[in-house]
Amino acid sequence: MSQMIVLAALAFAGAQGTIEISINDVVRLALEGNKDILVERLNVEVSEGDVLKERGVFDPLLELSSSFTDSESPTASTFIESGIIDSKTLELSAGISGTLPTGTFYDLLRFEVARTKTTSQVEVLSPSWVTNLSFSIGQELLRGFGTGSNLARIRVAKRTGDVSRKELERVISDTLVEVQRAYWNLVAAYKFLELANTALELALDLQKRNEIQVEVGVLPPVTVTQARSEVAARKVDVITAENDLEAGEDILKNLLSISLGLRLVPTDEPTIGFTEINEEEVIALAMKKRPEIAQSKLEIENRVILKKFYSNQRLPRLMVQGSLLFQGLGGEQNPGRIVFGDTIPEPISEQFNSGTDAFRQLGEGDFPTWQVMGVLSFPLTNAGARGEYRKAAAELERSVIRHGKAVEDVELDVRNSIREVHNSLKKIEAANISVQLVEEVLGNEEERLKVGVGTTREVLEAQRDLVDARFGEIRAVADYNIAIAALERAKGTIIDSYGVEISE
DSSP: OOHHHHHHHHHHHHHHSEEEEOHHHHHHHHHHHOHHHHHHHHHHHHHHHHHHHHHGGGSOEEEEEEEEEEEEEEOOOTTOTTOEEEEEEEEEEEEEEEEOTTSEEEEEEEEEEEEEEEOOTTOSEEEEEEEEEEEEEEEESSTTOSHHHHTHHHHHHHHHHHHHHHHHHHHHHHHHHHHHHHHHHHHHHHHHHHHHHHHHHHHHHHHHHHHHHHHTTSSOTHHHHHHHHHHHHHHHHHHHHHHHHHHHHHHHHHHHTOOTTSEEEEOOOOOOOOOOOOHHHHHHHHHHHOHHHHHHHHHHHHHHHHHHHHHHHTSOEEEEEEEEEEEEEEEEEOTTOOOOTTOOOOOOOTTTSSTTHHHHHHHHTOEEEEEEEEEEEOOSSOHHHHHHHHHHHHHHHHHHHHHHHHHHHHHHHHHHHHHHHHHHHHHHHHHHHHHHHHHHHHHHHHHHHHTTSSOHHHHHHHHHHHHHHHHHHHHHHHHHHHHHHHHHHHHTOHHHHTTOOOOO
16 A cells, blocks of 8 residues: 555545554554654754755855945145035945865955045046956965865764764654554554453353353352452453553554544554574674664764864964955046146046046056965964863764764664564463463363353353463564564664665
8 A cells, every 4th residue: 555545545534533554554654744753854954954054154255335425524625615525436346255175265356446526626536436456365374274174064064964864764763663563562452352352251151151050050149249240350351451452542643643533443463473583693784774873983973073173273373365456547637626826737647537447457457466465373372272172082082982882782772672582482482372271271161160060260260361361472472573673673674674765
């Protein structure tokens, strides 16, 4: 039954109130709707967002800006009688800047232009155009040098994302075990209820037979009282089995995140198909497949990266930077410029007498300026960096210890799971023998009662023993199937066994 069919059946069951469901159905529904799994899936998406965020540190930044200024400025210049200078300035700027994983930082194609119109009589050009085109590149030589330092946070974010995926894998594994446990417990609960009803019918049948035999004087009246007492006890057992069944249904429905109003009827029967288990091979497989082992290894890798990063942060900062600047100037003659005496003002040089000259000069590189600069800086105590390094070293050591504990825990989990499978098989074998023996005892007691040699109490005790033995048999088979699922989880293969893939 496909996932869509299962969901459609559940939608139909909303009106009918009952749905038959197999073990494969509950696994699919758990993968689709279990809240813990959904939360962990979102945690994976969060970690992927963190990786993108850290990569964004190296995204080039395109900067665009503009401004317009209209100002009146007071002046005490003897050449400006009004004492006020009016000016209007329009400024535009554009540039691309950023950093590289090598520790290189750059500011490329930084272009700036300003147009100013002023009433100042001492200015030769109005409006005037001023342009700048600059290129700058620098390199960190100590702190922040190289990809090891600058890519540290991205590498940590990636491994943290891998940890999140492994955590999703762990949650899925645990959920698959829990839904199988709940399913087989529900199967057992149905069988318990069926057995309790059968035991009640046997007790009622014995009560009727005793009543008849008491009426004809074959048995004493006390046998009827004993039978009635057993019937009352069996009714209590039926009520208890019904409550346990409802509780088991609710547990499974909660894991599947489906309506508590539905009635689930399991269709699969627990099976027994034991194969020999090589403990060493299973432990070796678990070390490769268990998400907890992979998580602890990823944590160690993260701590190694952070330790190296904070070791680099203890260094002083040594930076060298080179820049190249081209400038341009042009405009129109200020009609209000000061003229001394009757002399005719000198015309503006053709190099600057047009606004386009400011842009032409940039293209021709008429006015270059280059600069090389070095900066050395370091904190006098550098306590912050030393503290972070010490913390990172301790966290690395802690991660190594946790990895060792994870290995021990996984090995113990595998051994316990194997032991539980063996124990459940022994319980099944013992329960089968017990049922056979008690059935023989019950048959003998019933025959003895028929011929007047046995007693009602002995028959009732034999019936109770048979019910208990069959309870034990059902419980043992269900526990075996649960133990097999737990062993698959302990090996780290339960996800593979259902064909579940977690995308990288």
